Amino acid sequence: xxxxxxxxxxxxxxxxxxxxxxxxxxxxxxxxxxxxxxxxxxxxxxxxxxxxxxxxxxxxxxxxxxxxxxxxxxxxxxxxxxxxxxxxxxxxxxxxxxxxxxxxxxxxxxxxxxxxxxxxxxxxxxxxxxxxxxxxxxxxxxxxxxxxxxxxxxxxxxxxxxxxxxxxxxxxxxxxxxxxxxxxxxxxxxxxxxxxxxxxxxxxxxxxxxxxxxxxxxxxxxxxxxxxxxxxxxxxxxxxxxxxxxxxxxxxxxxxxxxxxxxxxxxxxxxxxxxxxxxxxxxxxxxxxxxxxxxxxxxxxxxxxxxxxxxxxxxxxxxxxxxxxxxxxxxxxxxxxxxxxxxxxxxxxxxxxxxxxxxxxxxxxxxxxxxxxxxxxxxxxxxxxxxxxxxx
Amino acid sequence: xxxxxxxxxxxxxxxxxxxxxxxxxxxxxxxxxxxxxxxxxxxxxxxxxxxxxxxxxxxxxxxxxxxxxxxxxxxxxxxxxxxxxxxxxxxxxxxxxxxxxxxxxxxxxxxxxxxxxxxxxxxxxxxxxxxxxxxxxxxxxxxxxxxxxxxxxxxxxxxxxxxxxxxxxxxxxxxxxxxxxxxxxxxxxxxxxxxxxxxxxxxxxxxxxxxxxxxxxxxxxxxxxxxxxxxxxxxxxxxxxxxxxxxxxxxxxxxxxxxxxxxxxxxxxxxxxxxxxxxxxxxxxxxxxxxxxxxxxxxxxxxxxxxxxxxxxxxxxxxxxxxxxxxxxxxxxxxxxxxxxxxxxxxxxxxxxxxxxxxxxxxxxxxxxxxxxxxxxxxxxxxxxxxxxxxxxxxxxxxxxxxxxxxxxxxxxxxxxxxxxxxxxxxxxxxxxxxxxxxxxxxxxxxxxxxxxxxxxxxxxxxxxxxxxxxxxxxxxxxxxxxxxxxxxxxxxxxxxxxxxxxxxxxxxxxxxxxxxxxxxxxxxxxxxxxxxxxxxxxxxxxxxxxxxxxxxxxxxxxxxxxxxxxxxxxxxxxxxxxxxxxxx
Numbered sequence: 001x002x003x004x005x006x007x008x009x010x011x012x013x014x015x016x017x018x019x020x021x022x023x024x025x026x027x028x029x030x031x032x033x034x035x036x037x038x039x040x041x042x043x044x045x046x047x048x049x050x051x052x053x054x055x056x057x058x059x060x061x062x063x064x065x066x067x068x069x070x071x072x073x074x075x076x077x078x079x080x081x082x083x084x085x086x087x088x089x090x091x092x093x094x095x096x097x098x099x100x101x102x103x104x105x106x107x108x109x110x111x112x113x114x115x116x117x118x119x120x121x122x123x124x125x126x127x128x129x130x131x132x133x134x135x136x137x138x139x140x141x142x143x144x145x146x147x148x149x150x151x152x153x154x155x156x157x158x159x160x161x162x163x164x165x166x167x168x169x170x171x172x173x174x175x176x177x178x179x180x181x182x183x184x185x186x187x188x189x190x191x192x193x194x195x196x197x198x199x200x201x202x203x204x205x206x207x208x209x210x211x212x213x214x215x216x217x218x219x220x221x222x223x224x225x226x227x228x229x230x231x232x233x234x235x236x237x238x239x240x241x242x243x244x245x246x247x248x249x250x251x252x253x254x255x256x257x258x259x260x261x262x263x264x265x266x267x268x269x270x271x272x273x274x275x276x277x278x279x280x281x282x283x284x285x286x287x288x289x290x291x292x293x294x295x296x297x298x299x300x301x302x303x304x305x306x307x308x309x310x311x312x313x314x315x316x317x318x319x320x321x322x323x324x325x326x327x328x329x330x331x332x333x334x335x336x337x338x339x340x341x342x343x344x345x346x347x348x349x350x351x352x353x354x355x356x357x358x359x360x361x362x363x364x365x366x367x368x369x370x371x372x373x374x375x376x377x378x379x380x381x382x383x384x385x386x387x388x389x390x391x392x
Numbered sequence: 393x394x395x396x397x398x399x400x401x402x403x404x405x406x407x408x409x410x411x412x413x414x415x416x417x418x419x420x421x422x423x424x425x426x427x428x429x430x431x432x433x434x435x436x437x438x439x440x441x442x443x444x445x446x447x448x449x450x451x452x453x454x455x456x457x458x459x460x461x462x463x464x465x466x467x468x469x470x471x472x473x474x475x476x477x478x479x480x481x482x483x484x485x486x487x488x489x490x491x492x493x494x495x496x497x498x499x500x501x502x503x504x505x506x507x508x509x510x511x512x513x514x515x516x517x518x519x520x521x522x523x524x525x526x527x528x529x530x531x532x533x534x535x536x537x538x539x540x541x542x543x544x545x546x547x548x549x550x551x552x553x554x555x556x557x558x559x560x561x562x563x564x565x566x567x568x569x570x571x572x573x574x575x576x577x578x579x580x581x582x583x584x585x586x587x588x589x590x591x592x593x594x595x596x597x598x599x600x601x602x603x604x605x606x607x608x609x610x611x612x613x614x615x616x617x618x619x620x621x622x623x624x625x626x627x628x629x630x631x632x633x634x635x636x637x638x639x640x641x642x643x644x645x646x647x648x649x650x651x652x653x654x655x656x657x658x659x660x661x662x663x664x665x666x667x668x669x670x671x672x673x674x675x676x677x678x679x680x681x682x683x684x685x686x687x688x689x690x691x692x693x694x695x696x697x698x699x700x701x702x703x704x705x706x707x708x709x710x711x712x713x714x715x716x717x718x719x720x721x722x723x724x725x726x727x728x729x730x731x732x733x734x735x736x737x738x739x740x741x742x743x744x745x746x747x748x749x750x751x752x753x754x755x756x757x758x759x760x761x762x763x764x765x766x767x768x769x770x771x772x773x774x775x776x777x778x779x780x781x782x783x784x785x786x787x788x789x790x791x792x793x794x795x796x797x798x799x800x801x802x803x804x805x806x807x808x809x810x811x812x813x814x815x816x817x818x819x820x821x822x823x824x825x826x827x828x829x830x831x832x833x834x835x836x837x838x839x840x841x842x843x844x845x846x847x848x849x850x851x852x853x854x855x856x857x858x859x860x861x862x863x864x865x866x867x868x869x870x871x872x873x874x875x876x877x878x879x880x881x882x883x884x885x886x887x888x889x890x891x892x893x894x895x896x897x898x899x900x901x902x903x904x905x906x907x908x909x910x911x912x913x914x915x916x917x918x919x920x921x922x923x924x925x926x927x928x929x930x931x932x933x934x935x936x937x938x939x940x941x942x943x944x945x946x947x948x949x950x951x952x953x954x955x956x957x958x959x960x961x962x963x964x965x966x967x968x969x970x971x972x973x974x975x976x977x
Contacts, residue, residue: 029841110888127832128834128835134833238834239830249834263636330615331619331624332618332621
């Protein structure tokens with residue numbers, strides 16, 4: 001447990017989700033342990049007494065997330081982001097009024113996380129501190145997308161009705177959050193050159209590209225996936241694997257379906273396999289670049305009958321730059337992205353799934369898909385701020 | 393259906409086969425709030441009689457649905473059948489699918505408590521709560537397949553085959569022909585009461601407090617199901633059934649082979665779910681109220697074996713013939729006996745006798761056991777091996793034969809086998825979900841670190857699942873967070889996930905108490921010695937070492953502390969009181 005707690009404390013800082021020394025992590029097997037001494041531990045111990053859990057994370061987010069979370073949590077008792085990951089896994093995010101165990105417990109008895117305005121985010125795990133890390137990371141990602149999306153929506157609303165413009169508090173929060181954004185990284189790293197001839201080379205390439213995707217912050221928590229096809233075998237990251245920890249977590253799946261050993265493969269295995277089988281692409285990279293995700297959810301058709309169901313049914317041929325945007329949910333169900341993304345990938349280098357993330361493909365190695373991922377994200381960010389400037 | 397309750401009907405039918413009397417009772421709402429339904433209610437009704445021998449007419453056979461059964465809540469068509477296990481002496485329960493649970497709710501009943509013993513073999517037929525006792529003497533010795541034809545039109549049924557009549561200790565109750573209430577020999581309880589079958593049908597509907605909220609909860613659960621590679625992926629249960637685990641278990645080097653003397657089966661790649669699908673072209677089917685449809689059946693009505701059956705009738709027994717696996721599965725189901733226990737007993741016999749199990753031998757021995765021609769093997773592996781003075785060859789815990797996950801390849805699984813209240817069962821805590829299937833997140837399968845609490849919580853979660861009811865498989869995608877919404881929508885009770893978990897803890901502790909009454913303690917919460925002294929099959933960069941005994945014992949001690957048990961694994965009066973249970977030690 002100590003090892004896991006130390007690992008996720010470091011990952012929180014490395015990912016820019018927490019300042020050094022900020023995460024307070026606790027783990028409980030037979031005994032309760034904390035990663036450090038803190039006045040909050042007594043209150044958190046009460047939370048353990050009231051929940052059937054084995055780990056807890058309490059952390060004040062690093063900027064810009066701190067400003068974003070503080071602002072959104074000042075608006076009400078529940079935050080309801082509309083991005084795909086939140087809709088699927090978090091549903092909504094409760095807000096407590098203060099750092100007080102009974103109130104926090106009331107929220108955590110029904111959800112995986114709670115925000116305490118001005119204090120931080122608490123998330124728990126039942127089998128591992130990794131769950132708390134993933135939930136915390138997802139909360140910050142969802143709040144980021146919602147915050148910048150809501151700001152843009154407010155500017156657009158205010159264009160026709162001045163009363164709809166962002167409030168002074170929202171504007172101040174926006175200005176502050178923008179000042180803390182990561183600098184744009186225009187240059188992609190040089191990755192291993194393909195085509196790869198052996199499984200060993202494939203594993204190395206996946207590891208390298210996965211680590212770079214996390215390093216460039218083009219994916220949140222462990223979501224995102226990566227694959228390479230060689231000799232009718234799709235080497236794909238396992239479900240729930242971290243792209244920066246892929247060694248040992250890649251499943252070799254025969255594309256003829258003769259084995260179910262890929263049962264633990266990414267939930268997007270079907271989508272990757274179809275791209276591999278129906279296009280000339282061998283390398284596929286899927287990330288969740290934040291500005292690309294939020295811009296994919298922007299739509300000018302305000303009175304569309306399908307509002308609220310865009311992620312399922314949007315029939316419009318929409319583009320993010322020159323990248324097609326398609327509807328589709330996580331996985332292989334009837335509304336799964338495996339029915340939309342692979343078709344759209346034919347003749348394209350990338351496809352954006354509405355409110356979810358970008359799939360980018362390459363013919364021989366991960367240089368092209370990584371560059372696409374980065375270029376689309378940088379272009380989305382630029383487009384966002386151009387739109388903001390035009391509406392301000 | 394007039395009822396003061398939403399979700400529940402508020403009615404339980406007590407049936408005394410000795411006097412042929414049926415009495416309706418209405419449990420207090422506080423009982424429902426405390427133990428939910430299904431497994432929880434069954435345990436509540438079994439507890440006062442838990443020390444009765446399996447053939448004592450006073451020992452009840454409890455069949456209970458949950459509040460979600462018969463509603464739109466996904467996978468809710470299951471129910472629990474519980475009594476004391478004739479095989480192990482522990483509590484014996486099974487979550488069973490098919491349509492029986494749904495029909496019971498439609499008949500206006502939350503459950504049945506059957507006691508007594510009929511002078512002659514009988515059937516019980518229930519229509520909308522009205523009970524009829526029918527002569528079943530002419531059905532003696534009839535297999536389940538033929539029985540299904542005879543009972544057609546009477547709704548859903550639970551019945552026994554010849555195995556139970558011939559006192560096979562691992563005889564099943566079969567529901568709607570293809571769904572087994574297995575493990576632990578519950579079929580013998582039917583036989584001890586001279587009950588051949590039970591049919592139920594009804595015309596009522598389950599009252600739901602907030603149908604709109606139930607619809608929203610259902611949508612959340614279905615979305616998570618679709619996002620799950622294990623359930624809905626190309627290699628998942630919906631496409632291949634649980635047989636899709638076959639390749640994975642072998643690739644992780646934890647496929648029990650040659651009676652657990654090895655953990656890798658060289659021929660596995662040609663005997664996998666893909667091979668079965670290619671050869672038999674099955675279609676999907678499943679329990680009422682389920683959208684996963686993990687059961688596979690051919691157009692000719694041949695049921696494909698589940699993962700456990702596939703693995704044990706190939707790797708464990710050294711068989712490489714697909715047809716034999718299918719035939720063994722069909723035979724066991726028709727005779728009405730547990731496939732895991734049957735295969736494990738055969739493998740134990742092969743190890744002790746040195747006999748190689750040919751495909752002919754496998755089928756002949758199954759027939760002989762089920763037809764009462766081999767009473768020695770009909771006792772199950774533990775008693776058989778003990779009788780041959782080779783107790784070490786029985787791969788069982790508390791007398792229940794182990795399923796197809798070698799514990800040396802998943803340390804949490806080893807602890808869960810040991811602590812399970814019904815013996816060697818994978819479903820009480822199912823650590824495979826995180827140790828192998830990576831859900832909700834992956835854990836290190838070769839360590840006991842953290843596993844004691846994980847196993848305890850998972851036991852509580854699964855107790856809730858079996859009480860609501862729902863299928864454990866869907867919890868590879870959804871969680872109690874989503875099911876609490878469904879529960880609240882159906883019943884109107886504002887329970888969150890943690891409230892349900894407290895019920896689960898109560899339900900499971902009650903089972904520990906019943907086992908303690910029957911003398912079970914730390915001595916029984918243990919694994920066969922083989923796992924602590926022999927390595928499994930190393931290979932492909934994976935080392936399968938013998939389990940570290942001291943670490944296992946430390947994890948078990950931690951589990952006892954976390955569960956609120958004494959160092960000897962016995963319930964404590966104070967903890968029982970905290971949970972609202974009575975227990976004075």
